[in-house]
Amino acid sequence: xxxxRPDPTFYPSPREAVSAPPETLAYIAAFDRSARRPxxxxxxxxxxxxxxxxxxxxxxxxxxxxxxxxxxxxxxCSSALCPNAPHPHVERRYLVVPGLRSSRIHILDxxxxxxxxxxxxxxxxxxxxxxxxxxxPHTVHCGPDGLYISALGxxxxxxxxxxxxxxxxxxxxxxxxxxxxRGPQHLAYDFWWHLTQDVMVTSEWGTPSMIEDxxxxxxxxxxxxxxxxxxxxxxxxxxxxxxxxxxxxxMVLELRPAHDPTKTYGFAGVVxxxxxxxxxxxxxxxxxGEFKARKVITIPAEPADGKGLPPVIxxxxxxxxxxxxxxxxxxxxxxxxxxxxxxxxxxxxVSDPFHPVEAGSVRIGGIARRTPHPAAPDLPLxxxxxxxxxxxxxxxxxxxxxxxxxxxxxxxxxxxxxxAAKIDSGDxxxxxxxxxxxxxxxxxLRPHQTRLQGGDASSDSYCYP
Numbered sequence: 001x002x003x004x005r006p007d008p009t010f011y012p013s014p015r016e017a018v019s020a021p022p023e024t025l026a027y028i029a030a031f032d033r034s035a036r037r038p039x040x041x042x043x044x045x046x047x048x049x050x051x052x053x054x055x056x057x058x059x060x061x062x063x064x065x066x067x068x069x070x071x072x073x074x075x076x077c078s079s080a081l082c083p084n085a086p087h088p089h090v091e092r093r094y095l096v097v098p099g100l101r102s103s104r105i106h107i108l109d110x111x112x113x114x115x116x117x118x119x120x121x122x123x124x125x126x127x128x129x130x131x132x133x134x135x136x137p138h139t140v141h142c143g144p145d146g147l148y149i150s151a152l153g154x155x156x157x158x159x160x161x162x163x164x165x166x167x168x169x170x171x172x173x174x175x176x177x178x179x180x181x182r183g184p185q186h187l188a189y190d191f192w193w194h195l196t197q198d199v200m201v202t203s204e205w206g207t208p209s210m211i212e213d214x215x216x217x218x219x220x221x222x223x224x225x226x227x228x229x230x231x232x233x234x235x236x237x238x239x240x241x242x243x244x245x246x247x248x249x250x251m252v253l254e255l256r257p258a259h260d261p262t263k264t265y266g267f268a269g270v271v272x273x274x275x276x277x278x279x280x281x282x283x284x285x286x287x288x289g290e291f292k293a294r295k296v297i298t299i300p301a302e303p304a305d306g307k308g309l310p311p312v313i314x315x316x317x318x319x320x321x322x323x324x325x326x327x328x329x330x331x332x333x334x335x336x337x338x339x340x341x342x343x344x345x346x347x348x349x350v351s352d353p354f355h356p357v358e359a360g361s362v363r364i365g366g367i368a369r370r371t372p373h374p375a376a377p378d379l380p381l382x383x384x385x386x387x388x389x390x391x392x393x394x395x396x397x398x399x400x401x402x403x404x405x406x407x408x409x410x411x412x413x414x415x416x417x418x419x420a421a422k423i424d425s426g427d428x429x430x431x432x433x434x435x436x437x438x439x440x441x442x443x444x445l446r447p448h449q450t451r452l453q454g455g456d457a458s459s460d461s462y463c464y465p
Contacts, residue, residue, distance in 0.1 A: 009092050009454040010078045013464040014259040014330045017078065017455070020392045024050070025058075025114055025453040027095060028420060029069035030445035033405040038062045039069045040445060041097065041108060043115050044420065044437055046396075046452070054422075054435040056442065058115030062106055063122065067099025068405060071449050073140030074459055075107075075147060076169065082144040082195055082463035090169055092455065094120070096147060098137035100404075101212070103128055105137055105149065107172050114453065121172050129155030131174040132165035136208050139190050142459070146175060150191050152208055159207040162188025179232075183239030187226040190254050193234055196261040196463050200232035201284065203252045203268060214410040215312060221274060223247035229255075229268060229284055231291045243293045245282060248275045252282075256328040256335070256458070258353075262465045265353050267335055268293070269326040277301035277316060279323035281337060283353050297356050299323065302342050304368040310413050319367045322411070324403055325387050329394040330457050334359065334425065336388050336397055341411065342366050343384035345399060347429050360429025364421055365401060367411060373421060375436040381419060382412045389450040390425075390457035397423040402446035418442040420450070 011017035024047040031039040043058030062069075075094035080087040095117060097106040103125030108117035128134055134151035141148045147167035154160050163185070164178040179185075189205035204226020205211060210219055219225060227249050231241045245252060249270045257266030265285040272279055281297035301318040313319065322341035328334070328350070335356065337346045343366020348356040362385075363371040370380035383401030390397050400420045402408055408416040419438035424430050451459065 006081060006089065007076070007091050010081055011460070012078070012081050012462065014332070014462050015465065017392050017460065017462070018330050018394065020454065022393065022396075023391060023452040023454055023456070026398060027110070027117070027451045027453070028400060028447045029072055029097060029449050030418075030442050030447045031067065031069045031405065032065070032445050033408070035066035037444070038065055039067045039099070040443070041095065041117055042442060042447065043117070046422070048434070054437055056437055059443070060108065060117045060119070063119060064102065064104065066102050067104055068101040069097055069448060070100040070404070071139045072097040072451060074142050074451065074455070077142040077455060078460040078462050079142055079144045079195060084144060087144065087169060095451065096140045096149070096167075098140065098149060100136055100138060103135045103137060123172065123174065127174050128165060132177045134163060134165050134177065136162070137165070141192060141461075144195070147172070148178065148191070150188055150202070152188055152205065152211070159209050161186040162207065164191060164202070178237055179239075180237035181239055184242055185230045185239055189226065189252070192255045192257050192266070193461065194257055194261065194264055195234070195461055197264060198234040199264070200234045201255055201257065201266065202230045202232065203255050204228055205251055205253060211404070212406060214406040217312070220250055223250060223274060225250040226252050228252065229293055241291050243284065243291055245270065245293060248273050249280065250274055253324060254326045256326055258332050259328065259330050259462060260332055260465050261463050263332070267326055267328060267350070267353070269323045269337065271322055271324060272320050277318055277320040279321040279339065281323065281326060281335070281356070294354065296354060297337070297348065299337070299339060299346070302368070308368060310367065310411055312410050313367075327388040327390045327457055329390050330392050331394055334394065336390060338385040338388050338399065340384045340386045340403055343369050343371050345385040345388065345397070345423060347425065360425070362423055362429060362431050364399070364431065373419070373436045373438070374431055374433045381417060382414070383408070383416045383419070385421070387449045389452060391452060392455060392457065394457070395425055397425050398450045398452070399423065400447040400450060402448050405446070408446065416446065418446050420447055
């Protein structure tokens with residue numbers, strides 16, 4: 001009698017996931033800013049023993065133009081092993097890839113030919129709007145009972161509210177909106193959860209009209225972008241509490257909860273303070289039955305000659321760090337913080353989440369510095385470490401340089417370029433000189449998020465410690 005076994009890339013606990021085999025492929029979403037060519041999924045060889053290491057070895061064009069691929073995820077992950085809604089026989093087989101501008105959602109199969117993912121379904125914007133009431137899908141997470149996708153906009157021409165749509169695990173049909181009672185929540189961006197504690201956490205950026213043409217100075221100085229965290233009852237789908245970080249802290253973006261399911265804390269990144277252009281990282285936690293948040297990292301702006309800066313920041317004579325992504329290692333030891341404006345990736349030891357200690361830094365690109373990659377020391381680079389992905393064992397950190405088309409153009413008006421890099425994270429924290437896909441490797445497209453074959457630090461959630 002045949003026995004069914006869970007996908008071997010699923011692990012019941014983060015402790016076991018840390019011992020997973022190293023990844024050999026990375027999938028990178030890349031988009032055409034002009035919207036004249038299709039966006040694509042690029043496949044990069046990340047096996048250091050391969051003769052094509054660091055090269056783009058596979059490619060899949062999407063069927064339409066104007067999608068602007070952003071964040072994407074797996075159809076299934078280690079959460080399938082959770083006992084409250086187990087799906088142990090689903091496979092980590094499909095990439096779920098939203099188009100932030102088009103509102104399409106693409107389903108790509110990577111099982112039969114991992115180097116050339118095949119498109120098996122396209123969810124049109126009308127289905128997302130009609131069944132969930134949302135547009136502009138942004139972030140994908142695989143839950144034990146379905147696929148969750150955050151969205152920035154409403155349907156039928158409504159700018160908002162944004163929220164979360166749920167897709168069926170197997171058919172990929174849109175089931176509907178997740179929220180039963182959204183309370184005061186209106187702006188949306190990222191989301192994640194403490195699965196074993198029935199807690200959902202969401203963050204805030206802005207509605208489509210607030211973000212699609214770049215940073216709106218009037219909205220920013222008017223403190224109109226998102227500045228709060230929202231906590232929800234995951235099972236009842238109801239808003240429980242809002243924690244305002246203060247309206248000077250504009251754009252609360254990425255959320256990274258502790259991977260240990262017995263812990264109730266996590267980290268949130270804030271792009272900029274309108275008071276001094278600094279960026280910050282906050283820790284949320286529960287105390288006496290209520291959620292609270294505390295600023296634990298502040299990264300100041302760096303002085304620079306205004307004559308060499310883009311118009312959006314030239315009057316300030318400084319470059320803001322612009323923390324646009326963070327990532328937490330699976331063992332919950334290191335938090336990685338990308339400073340897209342200054343071109344720096346910082347590593348913090350967060351073994352004590354309330355007292356982070358900086359434990360390494362590398363620089364690549366940056367608005368003012370244009371630091372080159374060590375593989376090409378004579379090539380100044382635009383952009384900076386933007387999206388960050390960490391291997392399950394925590395030894396490898398992958399970064400790409402493009403944020404969002406209109407924002408790229410605003411902060412790097414002479415061109416943001418296209419590149420990816422890998423940082424070795426051990427006792428030392430150094431850029432891998434052998435790994436530097438860039439320029440024409442991405443066929444004129446801009447690379448954004450990376451997903452690692454078999455899972456990574458921001459794709460899986462666990463129900464056992």
